[in-house]
Amino acid sequence: MLARIIVTGIIQGVGFRPFVYRMAIANKLAGFVRNRGDAAAEIFVQGSESDIDRFIEYVRARKPHLANYANFLVEKSDKEQKFNGFSILASSDEHKFSGPAVPPDVSICDQCANELKDPHDRRHRYFFNTCTECGPRFTIIEKLPFDRTNTTMKEFDPCDNCRGEYDNPADRRFHSQTIACNGCGPVLWIADNKGMYIDCKDPVSFAAKLLAEGSIIAIKGIGGFHIAASALNSKTLTRLRQSKSRKNKPFAVMAKNIESARSFALISDSEEKLLTSPAKPIVLLQKRGDFSLSPLVSPQLHNIGVMLPYAALHYLLLDELPEPALVMTSANPSSTPVIKDNEKAFQSLSNSVDYFLVHNRAISMRCDDSVVRVNSDKPSIIRRSRGYVPAPICMKNRSSDCILALGAELNNTFSIVAGNKVFMSQHIGDIDSLETYQFLKDTVKQMQNLVNAKSDVIACDLHPSMHTTRLARIKAESGKRLVQVQHHYAHAASLMAEHDLDMIAIVCDGAGYGLDGTVWGGEVIVCDKLGFNRVASLAKQPMIGGDLATYFPLRMAAGILNGKVEGLDEYLYSKSDLFTNGRKEVEFILNTKQAEMTSSTGRILDAVSAVLGICYERTYEGEPAMKLESAAIGGTDLGIKPRIDRNTLDTTFLLQHIYENKNRHSTRDLAYFAHSYIAGGLAEMACNQSKVTGIKTVGFSGGVAYNDLFLQIIKNKVESLGLRFIQHEKVPPGDAGISVGQAYIACNMAL
Numbered sequence: 001m002l003a004r005i006i007v008t009g010i011i012q013g014v015g016f017r018p019f020v021y022r023m024a025i026a027n028k029l030a031g032f033v034r035n036r037g038d039a040a041a042e043i044f045v046q047g048s049e050s051d052i053d054r055f056i057e058y059v060r061a062r063k064p065h066l067a068n069y070a071n072f073l074v075e076k077s078d079k080e081q082k083f084n085g086f087s088i089l090a091s092s093d094e095h096k097f098s099g100p101a102v103p104p105d106v107s108i109c110d111q112c113a114n115e116l117k118d119p120h121d122r123r124h125r126y127f128f129n130t131c132t133e134c135g136p137r138f139t140i141i142e143k144l145p146f147d148r149t150n151t152t153m154k155e156f157d158p159c160d161n162c163r164g165e166y167d168n169p170a171d172r173r174f175h176s177q178t179i180a181c182n183g184c185g186p187v188l189w190i191a192d193n194k195g196m197y198i199d200c201k202d203p204v205s206f207a208a209k210l211l212a213e214g215s216i217i218a219i220k221g222i223g224g225f226h227i228a229a230s231a232l233n234s235k236t237l238t239r240l241r242q243s244k245s246r247k248n249k250p251f252a253v254m255a256k257n258i259e260s261a262r263s264f265a266l267i268s269d270s271e272e273k274l275l276t277s278p279a280k281p282i283v284l285l286q287k288r289g290d291f292s293l294s295p296l297v298s299p300q301l302h303n304i305g306v307m308l309p310y311a312a313l314h315y316l317l318l319d320e321l322p323e324p325a326l327v328m329t330s331a332n333p334s335s336t337p338v339i340k341d342n343e344k345a346f347q348s349l350s351n352s353v354d355y356f357l358v359h360n361r362a363i364s365m366r367c368d369d370s371v372v373r374v375n376s377d378k379p380s381i382i383r384r385s386r387g388y389v390p391a392p393i394c395m396k397n398r399s400s401d402c403i404l405a406l407g408a409e410l411n412n413t414f415s416i417v418a419g420n421k422v423f424m425s426q427h428i429g430d431i432d433s434l435e436t437y438q439f440l441k442d443t444v445k446q447m448q449n450l451v452n453a454k455s456d457v458i459a460c461d462l463h464p465s466m467h468t469t470r471l472a473r474i475k476a477e478s479g480k481r482l483v484q485v486q487h488h489y490a491h492a493a494s495l496m497a498e499h500d501l502d503m504i505a506i507v508c509d510g511a512g513y514g515l516d517g518t519v520w521g522g523e524v525i526v527c528d529k530l531g532f533n534r535v536a537s538l539a540k541q542p543m544i545g546g547d548l549a550t551y552f553p554l555r556m557a558a559g560i561l562n563g564k565v566e567g568l569d570e571y572l573y574s575k576s577d578l579f580t581n582g583r584k585e586v587e588f589i590l591n592t593k594q595a596e597m598t599s600s601t602g603r604i605l606d607a608v609s610a611v612l613g614i615c616y617e618r619t620y621e622g623e624p625a626m627k628l629e630s631a632a633i634g635g636t637d638l639g640i641k642p643r644i645d646r647n648t649l650d651t652t653f654l655l656q657h658i659y660e661n662k663n664r665h666s667t668r669d670l671a672y673f674a675h676s677y678i679a680g681g682l683a684e685m686a687c688n689q690s691k692v693t694g695i696k697t698v699g700f701s702g703g704v705a706y707n708d709l710f711l712q713i714i715k716n717k718v719e720s721l722g723l724r725f726i727q728h729e730k731v732p733p734g735d736a737g738i739s740v741g742q743a744y745i746a747c748n749m750a751l
């Protein structure tokens with residue numbers, strides 16, 4: 001009997017063909033397996049029916065641990081075909097199935113990590129050690145199928161030893177496309193800050209020594225460059241902050257291992273699970289009371305971003321370091337994507353680093369580290385990149401059209417829908433520079449090739465002047481359908497896509513273009529797949545000076561409090577050195593009568609942060625509100641009920657109360673009060689809508705949903721009233737998840 005089996009899903013680059021080979025041999029079958037250009041694999045087997053059935057059962061049940069089958073099609077016939085044993089054939093370039101292409105990059109496996117330490121192993125201390133179970137995939141692929149010749153490993157011809165392992169079915173590197181060793185693979189070297197080669201015996205030991213002495217080193221990793229520095233040395237970190245013009249933004253650290261991470265951070269079971277998962281993301285952890293790293297790592301915050309080594313190079317480097325962790329921040333000069341090429345790094349980082357630790361394996365797709373926080377015991381993905389992309393998120397519905405959703409303007413990602421799968425891109429960034437815009441365009445093209453999909457529908461935001469909206473219009477000119485989705489509806493829809501439910505959604509963020517032309521950001525919307533109704537919100541408040549009120553939150557506070565409290569002039573004049581133009585600017589602010597209006601939650605939290613003296617200037621996105629959350633940890637409730645009038649939460653009262661009671665209560669309790677007032681008020685308004693609409697589910701989305709305290713208050717309130725609370729677990733709540741929401745709406749409109 002002859003059987004033809006087509007398998008789609010994540011099967012290329014995961015050791016699937018060698019696995020099929022072993023299963024065929026074990027069941028005495030002849031035939032072949034090969035990859036196809038559309039990410040499917042094709043298997044032909046000849047043998048007795050019972051052997052073929054057992055083979056199929058094995059292939060289904062015992063798949064390689066990184067593999068994920070989407071379809072498994074079997075055709076049997078009585079035909080006889082002559083095969084010479086079982087073999088792995090060269091890939092065909094047949095294209096028929098759309099679907100997942102390659103798996104995400106996977107952190108180094110235990111077996112490979114052990115070889116690094118074994119002086120008798122031929123890969124002892126080899127910085128690029130990988131196998132069929134681990135290593136880069138997404139960041140090295142140029143096109144499908146996932147064969148070495150289609151990756152950036154094509155430059156390196158395997159030596160005889162490596163080739164022997166590659167051809168040996170009993171070896172765990174049988175058909176490993178990234179196979180390499182000290183003799184034939186990529187090489188590593190140290191360069192000075194001009195990019196000039198430095199001769200040294202062991203570049204890793206040399207780099208570890210330099211880091212311990214206080215040097216700053218740019219390190220080429222898997223998906224881009226990091227800038228590394230000692231996490232203990234405040235002098236070095238001051239220098240790093242100055243050269244990167246990064247005043248306060250927290251740096252992530254890479255800890256030697258989980259025990260080292262415990263020496264400065266508290267780690268729950270779910271956090272440990274995330275830290276040690278194959279994706280090895282950066283996890284935001286609460287600092288220990290006796291936090292021992294430099295305060296300059298994450299100034300004024302209660303938490304710190306920590307990741308564990310995920311490549312052989314990291315293991316080797318951290319192993320030689322006398323410190324528990326290393327600052328590892330991604331090397332992206334302001335407003336540009338993370339650097340991936342050596343020459344570009346030498347050019348643009350020579351003033352900010354002392355040395356380079358680089359290798360000669362090119363990065364095809366840049367991909368930043370992913371960032372996750374555990375909220376209410378569930379993972380809340382802040383940045384979904386390395387380790388997660390391009391694995392799809394599955395929806396219940398299938399889309400008949402292929403959709404490209406271009407996402408938000410800040411923290412951009414885009415999504416492609418093929419069938420019931422949403423392929424979210426890696427972190428693209430803020431589309432405010434030519435480089436990032438180009439990165440977006442290039443990655444759209446690459447991703448369309450990888451998932452083998454050409455889009456028929458383009459989705460984007462409603463804002464007319466965003467770059468993403470313009471790009472969508474250009475793409476739609478060739479007759480494609482254009483779907484524009486309001487920003488906060490898209491946030492809610494990204495949550496609907498995960499849970500496949502209609503809901504009352506609380507959406508809180510910094511800013512999004514509303515249907516009425518004002519800036520929204522603290523909304524309760526009742527929504528389903530086909531539309532939404534904004535039923536409640538925070539009161540609209542003036543943003544004195546527009547965007548300036550975002551950067552200097554005291555302006556926001558002044559706009560809210562002007563004419564409402566005693567002695568505001570005096571208070572603001574006493575703070576005039578916080579304003580760029582001093583007293584003149586204060587006078588101007590006090591006399592401004594007209595301003596852009598916003599119902600943004602972010603702006604209110606910022607204003608509270610300024611009135612409490614926690615943060616007067618936003619030097620990175622979310623800074624005042626993040627510091628306010630840190631200040632509120634452990635606070636007690638003042639027991640004041642939110643003031644709600646006609647589905648609008650009175651935020652003037654909140655600011656007024658905090659301003660007038662600054663000296664009566666502790667900063668901690670007032671910071672807590674701001675959270676409980678806004679979150680409690682929004683939850684109350686949302687739950688009221690349940691009575692009106694009969695909908696029993698309340699969801700929470702938007703960038704503020706990263707705030708654990710805020711989320712807890714909403715969740716408790718919703719559940720105490722017997723309603724169901726849902727939160728994000730797979731899609732980022734912030735603007736990084738907007739593309740999924742746009743895609744979901746476009747998909748349901750197309751059905």
Ligand SMILES: [Zn+2]
Pocket residue numbers: 108109110111112113129130131132133134135
């Ligand atoms: Zn491995």
Ligand SMILES: [Zn+2]
Pocket residue numbers: 158159160161162163180181182183184185
């Ligand atoms: Zn070799």
Ligand SMILES: [Zn+2]
Pocket residue numbers: 487491509510511512702703734735
């Ligand atoms: Zn948003």
